[in-house]
Amino acid sequence: MNSRFLTLALIPLGLLLSACAVATPVRSVGGGATGSATAVMAPRVPLKACLVRKRKSGRAEQFHFDSLSPAFTQLTELKDNCDILIAQDYNPHVYEFSDMADGRPLFTLTYSDLRWGKDQRNALMVADIKERLSPSGELFKSIKLHSAPPAVAAASSGGLSAADIERIAKAVQGAAPAAPASAASYPPSPSPRFNAADRPHDLAIIIGIESYSDIASKASYAERDADAFKAHVRALGVPERNIVLLKGSKAGKASLEKNIEAWLPRMVKADSRVYFYFSGHGAPDVKTGQAYLVPWDGDPNFLESTAYPVAKLYKKLGALPAKQVLVAMDSCFSGAGGRSVLASGARPLVGRIEIGIVPPTVTVLAASGSNEISGSLDEKGHGAFTYFLLEGLNAGKTTPKALNDYLTPRVQDEARRLNRDQTPQLQGGGGWSLR
Structure with missing residues (x-):
């Protein structure tokens, strides 16, 4: 399968200078060992959704949608090289997408990363991820995980070492999500x-x-x-x-x-x-x-x-x-x-x-x-x-x-x-x- 691999790391702002920063753990779809979220940008690969919700206790809960209820839009094949379609949900949950064939994690996103797709009335879509990559292959995106501290997501087509993560974290200290607007x-x-x-x-x-x-x-x-x-x-x-x-x-x-x-x-x-x-x-x-x-x-x-x-x-x-x-x-x-x-x-x-x-x-x-x-x-x-x-x-x-x-x-x-x-x-x- 021709795929584009992007490694996603979530770095709490309070730990921006930590040399030991690692990717936010999520469970694999098969319920196996915890691992880092990995993005596979493959054209025309049917997906199913796996919802990973981080609660205040820090415990992660995982729900699979093998056959979606009518309240959700049925996931379809990827429209373009870098489009991801997911089921509708307004709550600020964290979504992990998995390959239908082998359950391999594809991508982890929060609601704040998403926007409405013009042709998907009840679907949320992240469009053309590669346009958000810098010339060096790194992606900087501010996100928020529930009530957890704000985090910075960094991705690279070649993978990120601990040193890479520390360097990127230092470079984007000012890239944290803006505080909620005052009245x-x-x-x-x-x-x-x-x-x-x-x-x-x-x-x-x-x-x-x-x-x-x-x-x-x-x-x-x-x-x-x-x-x-x-x-x-x-x-x-x-x-x-x-x-x-x-x-x-x-x-x-x-x-x-x-x-x-x-x-x-x-x-x-x-x-x-x-x-x-x-x-x-x-x-x-x-x-x-x-x-x-x-x-x-x-x-x-x-x-x-x-x-x-x-x-x-x-x-x-x-x-x-x-x-x-x-x-x-x-x-x-x-x-x-x-x-x-x-x-x-x-x-x-x-x-x-x-x-x-x-x-x-x-x-x-x-x-x-x-x-x-x-x-x-x-x-x-x-x-x-x-x-x-x-x-x-x-x-x-x-x-x-x-x-x-x-x-x-x-x-x-x-x-x-x-x-x-x-x-x-x-x-x-x-x-x-x-x-």
């Missing part, structure tokens, strides 16, 4: 361009969880989403004293239960409009298909005991003696990535996500369909759904249906720009006015 780096969040009179009995619970206690993947911009939604709910007439804002570690399961099941029933009146907003990770129970909101201390492996069922949320909100309830969720429940997470070793669910029955007084605006992922607008520093929801309010869209009609084509357009699908959903009556 000041983003454009200002949409500000309310309206101001309704106070409605003393209206209530709001607003939740934004970006970083989790034991989940490596972030729900990017979720806390900015929550802050911006609060400003707009305040402009809709909800008094400050009637708004509960839960962000980060303040949004644990106990806090969600207390505010949904105790505070709301105690505060609600017959003329109340209630707003419930959630920006963060959702997750499906892989056995039952039930959808869950994942609190800050939630565990995708133990959803029943650590997360909040969406069906239960609807039931609790529907039991309130309120005039109307609006639920807005910038989350997703497929387990395919984006603002959703999945139990270890499980595959995304397709066509059997149980969201729950929406009661008559409850209207739901959801960021995406049950088998889709909810994405973000990096240039805006917000979830796409939340950004256009707020823009819709500022454009004078005063009913849930009008808001959904406004934001849906805009969210779809942004998703298509990234070669994926995201279609916001409206459930329940959408004709009542928010003002």
Whole structure:
């Protein structure tokens, strides 16, 4: 087999000057001895995917996709000399690709190394690796492995010795991934361009969880989403004293239960409009298909005991003696990535996500369909759904249906720009006015 061999080394920045730096170990597909990741760039070789996920404990978990579920795009032959196609996944996992015939490791990548392929609607692709090689045959690429320290990847067609690794590490000390942009780096969040009179009995619970206690993947911009939604709910007439804002570690399961099941029933009146907003990770129970909101201390492996069922949320909100309830969720429940997470070793669910029955007084605006992922607008520093929801309010869209009609084509357009699908959903009556 005519192949191009590239040796990949991952060097933690904290060990850049170590003369003993070696490649990050990954297990071989056959489950044999640990070895260094080796890239084989072979044209038209069918591949299967092997997912290697590094958890906070440092233990590596490995999952094979011999026959992919419909949530993943079937891997095809390599289109060109240096194209690699992989299954869709938004979580910042580490991927090892193996030769179908003998299980030899081919390449190890993280999500940050990948981009959407124009012709692969549900596939991620790294295109033309050789164009990223320097004239000397070395490849410099900044990557991030979960919550591990940033690392620098270096590759050479002739292989790398320990001395080579040390030399390259010293040369690229400034090539580490940039720190996450501060809030000041983003454009200002949409500000309310309206101001309704106070409605003393209206209530709001607003939740934004970006970083989790034991989940490596972030729900990017979720806390900015929550802050911006609060400003707009305040402009809709909800008094400050009637708004509960839960962000980060303040949004644990106990806090969600207390505010949904105790505070709301105690505060609600017959003329109340209630707003419930959630920006963060959702997750499906892989056995039952039930959808869950994942609190800050939630565990995708133990959803029943650590997360909040969406069906239960609807039931609790529907039991309130309120005039109307609006639920807005910038989350997703497929387990395919984006603002959703999945139990270890499980595959995304397709066509059997149980969201729950929406009661008559409850209207739901959801960021995406049950088998889709909810994405973000990096240039805006917000979830796409939340950004256009707020823009819709500022454009004078005063009913849930009008808001959904406004934001849906805009969210779809942004998703298509990234070669994926995201279609916001409206459930329940959408004709009542928010003002």
